[in-house]
């Protein structure tokens with residue numbers, strides 16, 4: 001049995017973390033049985049982040065590492081129907097979602113005041129009241145440091161929004177009129193894409209990035225289609 005350790009649901013999406021939602025979507029698309037254990041403190045994970053899994057006594061962390069290991073262990077391949085070009089697209093879409101669009105989501109949630117005012121009361125609710133302000137300062141400092149490490153903090157707010165627009169244009173263009181990024185059936189990239197797009201489009205959070213993503217009719221329809229297929 002696989003145990004998935006992840007944040008609890010919030011803001012009307014199955015998981016507020018694009019990475020947790022990506023992994024659980026992958027598990028569901030693969031038909032693997034799993035149980036969920038909710039954690040609010042990512043420091044409990046072996047790599048200091050959520051999600052992580054325990055499978056047959058082994059702990060695995062990082063969605064890409066977990067997905068690769070589970071595919072090997074259970075002889076699965078969500079990309080089996082893709083040719084080499086399709087597999088390349090799947091990796092590229094996943095990297096765009098994980099390594100570029102998600103850090104932009106994090107910026108508008110945690111560092112911009114309007115986002116912070118929405119997420120802090122919900123995501124820090126398990127932190128004892130007296131230390132909550134300090135924990136908030138430390139989390140934001142850490143996120144700022146990570147933005148710096150990625151070179152994103154050098155950009156103006158408008159430049160960050162332009163990057164997000166390019167990412168969303170790219171996703172919209174690659175999806176086109178197909179039902180899934182995998183074509184007629186979802187592939188591995190659909191787990192990553194749904195993880196972030198549900199958090200932008202279906203979430204009740206109101207940030208400039210959420211508003212921007214909701215302008216893309218095909219991505220909205222896609223998020224609803226994935227939700228219907230995987231989550232109902």
Ligand SMILES: N[C@@H](CCC(=O)N[C@@H](CS)C(=O)NCC(=O)O)C(=O)O
Nearest residue numbers: 017018019042049050051062063064
């Ligand atoms: N590369 C990791 C990223 C996971 C990740 O960044 N998780 C975030 C939540 S969305 C986290 O736990 N952040 C807490 C922190 O960095 O302290 C993966 O693919 O699993």
